[in-house]
Every structure is written in structure tokens, then in C-alpha cells.
Amino acid sequence: MILTPIRELGFFVLRVIADLGRMGVFCAEIVRAALTPPMRLRSLLDEIYKLGVLSLIIICVCGLAVGMVLGLQGYNTLVTFGATQSLGAVVGLSLVRELGPVLTALLATGRAGSATAAEIGTMVATEQLDGLRMMSIDPIDVVVTPKAVAMVLVMPLLSALFIVCGIGGGYLVGVHLLGVDGGSYLSSLESAVDWRNDVAGSLVKALVFGVLVGWIATYRGYSSAPTSAGVSAATTATVVVASVSILIFDYFITALWGV
Amino acid sequence: MNRSPGRDLLVGLFVLAGLAAIAYLSFAVGGLSFNETGGLVLSADFDEIAGLKPRSQVVISGVKVGQVTSITLAGDDRARVTIDVDATLKLPSDTSASIVTAGLLGDRYISLQPGGDETLLKPGDTITFTESAVILERLIGKFVHNSDVGKAE
Amino acid sequence: MAFGSRPVFSGLSCAFPSSRISVILGGSGSGKSTILRLIGGLVRPRAGRIEVAGRDVTRLSERELYSVRETLGMLFQGGALLDSMTVFDNLAFPLREHTDLDEAAIAHEVHDRLDAVGLRGIDRLLPNQLSGGMVKRVALARAIIRRPTILLCDEPFSGLDPISSKRIEMLLRRINAQLGMTVVLVSHHIESTMRMADHIVLLRSEGRLEGTPAELAASGDPWVRAFLTEDVDEAMLPEAG
Numbered sequence: 001m002i003l004t005p006i007r008e009l010g011f012f013v014l015r016v017i018a019d020l021g022r023m024g025v026f027c028a029e030i031v032r033a034a035l036t037p038p039m040r041l042r043s044l045l046d047e048i049y050k051l052g053v054l055s056l057i058i059i060c061v062c063g064l065a066v067g068m069v070l071g072l073q074g075y076n077t078l079v080t081f082g083a084t085q086s087l088g089a090v091v092g093l094s095l096v097r098e099l100g101p102v103l104t105a106l107l108a109t110g111r112a113g114s115a116t117a118a119e120i121g122t123m124v125a126t127e128q129l130d131g132l133r134m135m136s137i138d139p140i141d142v143v144v145t146p147k148a149v150a151m152v153l154v155m156p157l158l159s160a161l162f163i164v165c166g167i168g169g170g171y172l173v174g175v176h177l178l179g180v181d182g183g184s185y186l187s188s189l190e191s192a193v194d195w196r197n198d199v200a201g202s203l204v205k206a207l208v209f210g211v212l213v214g215w216i217a218t219y220r221g222y223s224s225a226p227t228s229a230g231v232s233a234a235t236t237a238t239v240v241v242a243s244v245s246i247l248i249f250d251y252f253i254t255a256l257w258g259v
Numbered sequence: 260m261n262r263s264p265g266r267d268l269l270v271g272l273f274v275l276a277g278l279a280a281i282a283y284l285s286f287a288v289g290g291l292s293f294n295e296t297g298g299l300v301l302s303a304d305f306d307e308i309a310g311l312k313p314r315s316q317v318v319i320s321g322v323k324v325g326q327v328t329s330i331t332l333a334g335d336d337r338a339r340v341t342i343d344v345d346a347t348l349k350l351p352s353d354t355s356a357s358i359v360t361a362g363l364l365g366d367r368y369i370s371l372q373p374g375g376d377e378t379l380l381k382p383g384d385t386i387t388f389t390e391s392a393v394i395l396e397r398l399i400g401k402f403v404h405n406s407d408v409g410k411a412e
Numbered sequence: 413m414a415f416g417s418r419p420v421f422s423g424l425s426c427a428f429p430s431s432r433i434s435v436i437l438g439g440s441g442s443g444k445s446t447i448l449r450l451i452g453g454l455v456r457p458r459a460g461r462i463e464v465a466g467r468d469v470t471r472l473s474e475r476e477l478y479s480v481r482e483t484l485g486m487l488f489q490g491g492a493l494l495d496s497m498t499v500f501d502n503l504a505f506p507l508r509e510h511t512d513l514d515e516a517a518i519a520h521e522v523h524d525r526l527d528a529v530g531l532r533g534i535d536r537l538l539p540n541q542l543s544g545g546m547v548k549r550v551a552l553a554r555a556i557i558r559r560p561t562i563l564l565c566d567e568p569f570s571g572l573d574p575i576s577s578k579r580i581e582m583l584l585r586r587i588n589a590q591l592g593m594t595v596v597l598v599s600h601h602i603e604s605t606m607r608m609a610d611h612i613v614l615l616r617s618e619g620r621l622e623g624t625p626a627e628l629a630a631s632g633d634p635w636v637r638a639f640l641t642e643d644v645d646e647a648m649l650p651e652a653g
Contacts, residue, residue, distance in 0.1 A: 131492030157277025
């Protein structure tokens, strides 16, 4: 019957809309909890440690690696135009405008985002959140908000560190390996990268991505089915939804930022 | 609550490192500055600006002294470039402005050569002596054309 | 009342007398734990009313439920302790959130409850370092830390050795007697039930039975008698299918 797939589609769309609605309410709850005292700084600091400090190694190593690849690829392309003194600009612009915020966000999704979803999901499965409710304590206030806020704060910091490591990686490869002049590398970098157009946009992207990952990861964990299969599904959904959202929002921010 | 001073220290270091990275990118690399002295607004008309953009640098003897704020088409189909330079500069009224390229393929910028006149440029004045940008393709074309003419002769 | 597409029960009506110990009995899957969750407002029925101390919890918003829960304490089947916090912090948490007590007073309350459940010196341990029985006892201590008027317990005796079981039983009877706390528990443990219950609600597919232990033990229904005396004849088992 041809009507069945159409009905299924309608049902699917309604479910997606209902899900988005729930996510919206969830976000509003987080904002409300974040703005009302008590501020739970202790929890926030713990979360910054778990999401930020523990991601440092992967971020810095990947940043260095990406910078080195950019240095190599950039050199190979520029050498045909005799413009290798612009290597700093090529590496810097690529990292600051796109690769820094996007790759940092994707790496953070995989590491910190999935960890957050799994942690909250497990708390649902072991009735810890119900336990909190029965003690008249709002689980969103105590468990979710510190994680979400920490993610937003941590993302621009990680992104900047990724970019700096990348610039360093490009310098290592370009200057020490391929013979580009160190002074040219840095001066082309500094003249090409502009605060308003590039760096500010990069930080805005990182903030937006932080909001996305924090929101999606906590929501997926919070609304997961209270079983181990449910937790696992929440984790994969977090990575998939957050990654796609990051790339889509990247396009829109890039397009609108120049305006 | 697992109070651990070790963790707190790491969080503090992490935040400091991140802020330092942001500061480096903003100030050293991106050129953000809080003492945007400017204030001396001048204009200059050019026949050809060829790639000069707003926010391009204005330079004296290689030192940045300001930037281009806007570029419009003037009445006689010349390009009117408005620049904003350091207000403490004393520029004689016969100062000339030329559009120069950084390297062969680099960005365009304006270089000012101060003249020797007694009177100084005031805000809103126009620089009368200008030298337009050199477009490489035209130069090569002229060269080829001249050498052809030379051959023909 | 249904979970997803699986109806748990419908048309159920029962009452738990205040200041008494009530026990909910029934076969697996008969919905015993669900009743406790309904009372606590953690799940909502499709239809009906649930009155807790005179307030209908089915009508209340989440905010309002929090104020009702001030007087409730719940012991979950798995303990539901926060696994990232020490035993001490788990017990202190509700006090720190809802009261202005200073740390010394909080420590006093925490150690008082831990003594009551027979545990000492485990302040610094994490829940995953405790045995199942210890987790249950800590969870019970947490449930009573704010001196609730109504205590809900989901299988408090499961997984405990006879000595710990007896200790919990004595504790529940004591706080009921001394503090007049209403206790509603879900249990599989018939022996202690018959000893301590003032009121029993027995759930079965044909509907529920309520009464005192004596009344139910004298029931004419062989299934009920077998259930309560734990003397189940093989012939009574349904056909394996």
C-alpha cells in the first residue's frame, strides 16, 4: 500500500519535531539553571578538568600534526609559484578560519561529547537521576548544567591551542625541514591573519560549536533509554548529530561572518 | 566532592594556556590593538588602485602609520582613497602617495613620501601627488609591444 | 498504567495507612516497584488519582512535586547512590542542598544515620567499593537523613544476608515506632513481611488483596496461602509452555 510509507514519513517528521521541541525545552532548563544560584563552581571546575584538561593531549597532538601536513602541502603548492615565503599565511589562515574550530569541535565531540553522553546515560540507567529527584534536587541543575557550561567555556580555549600548535607544526616542517625563512613565515602569517575577519570569527565558531556539543551530548545522555543498549545508542547519536551540526553551522557562520 | 588541589592547578594552567593562545592569535597574529591612534583623515585620488582594499596598510619608510578606510569612485572616474593615519604625524602638503606591492605577488599598500613644504596637511586635506599602482600585465604588454616595434624598425 | 505499550496494571485502587508499615507483595512484573514510583511522582498514570498526604500528585508540576518530596524518602532497588561521590558526600548531599546546617552538624547527622544502619568508618569509600548489602544500607541511611514522614523502600532485603536483613527489619520497625514514619515497602521476603507488616497489599492478575497479615493468611484462596507460607506445590505451577 503506497500510503504506509507516506504515513511512516509523516510519523518520522512529527517525531523529529517533537524531539527538537524537547531539546528546546531542555536547553531553556539548562540556561535557567545556569543563571540561578547556587552556581556550583566546584562542579564546573571538575567538568572543565574532565572535558578540557583531559582533551589537551589529543588536541595538541592533532593540532601539531595538522599543522605539519598543512606545512607540507602548502609548500608543495606554493613552490610552483615561487611563493613559499607565504607559507605562514597559508597555514595560519587555514587553521584560524576553518580547521582550528571545526577539527577541535569534531575531536571534542568524539572524546568529551561521547564521554558526557555515556556518563549521564549511565546515571539514568542506574536510577541516580531518579534518586536526585526524590531528594527534591533537580538533576539538570546538578548534573547537566555544569557539563554543558564547561563545554561552552572549554571549546574556544581548545580551539586556540589547536591553532597555535598547528602554526608551530607548520613552522617545524616549513622552516626546519623545507628551508622556508623563519622570519617570512611569521611575518606573512601576521600580515594575512586579521583580527576582525579571521580570529574573531574563529572564536565565535568555537563558542557556537561548544554550545552545540554541550547541548547535544547532555540531551542525548539525559533522554537515553535506561539500559546499556540505550547508553550506547545515546553515545553514537551524540557523535553523529553533533558532527553533522558542527559542519552545517560552520557553513552558515562562515557565510554570515563576512557580512 | 573530590577536592583535589592537583586538579585545580591543572584546570588553572589549562585556562591560562588557552587564554594565552587566544591573546597570541588576537594581538600578535591578528593585529588587534587597543591604541588605534589614527585621527588624521586624508584623501588621495588615483588612476588605478589595482587590488588595494579597505584596511590595507599605509606606510612611511616601511613603518605602518595607518590604514585605508574607504575606496570610492570620484567624479572624474578616478579612485578616491580615504586613509586614516597617526594624528601625531606632521606631513608637508607636497607629500606624495604611491600604491606599492609587497613582493611580486603580495598585497598592495600605500607608501607615503613626505615632501619638504612648510605648510602641513590638515585633517580632510587631499594629497595631490599620487602614483598609481603598476599592473604587471600591462607592463609586460608594453614591453612586448615595444620590442615588436623595435623589431619592426 | 502502562509503560510504552505494555500495560502494567489498570483499575488498581489501594491505600496505605499512615504511621503504619505496609508491604506490597506480588509476583514478578506485577507492578510493585511501579506503585512506589507513582507515589513519588516519577511516573504518571494514564488516568487516576494518587494522594500523598492529602495532595494529588498526578496534578502537580515537577516544581510542585519537589516540595512534596521534601517529606518523602525513597530507597531504590539498586541504591541509586551517586557513584562519583564518597559515602559521606552522598549522605551529606541532601543536607547541603536543602538545609543551612554547618559541616559539623551535617557530620553529626550523617554518622548518626550510618550508625543506625550498622555501618562505621566507610565515610571515604566510593559506592563501587562497597558490597551490595552495604550499598543498600547506605542508601537507606540517605533515604532517612532528612527525617521524612513517608519512607518508600523498593526491595530493601534483597541481596542481604540474614543478619543484615534482620538489622534492616529492626531499623524499619524502630523508626516506624519511634518517629511514626509511614513505611511502604516492596518485598519478596515473606517471613519478615508477616512479622513486621501492619497492612499487606497483594497484587495478582485478578486484582489486589488488602488486609492484615492474619487476614490474608486465613484466605480461602490456595494461591494466596501458598504465596504467604512459601509452600508452593509443583502442581500449582502453570503449564510450562
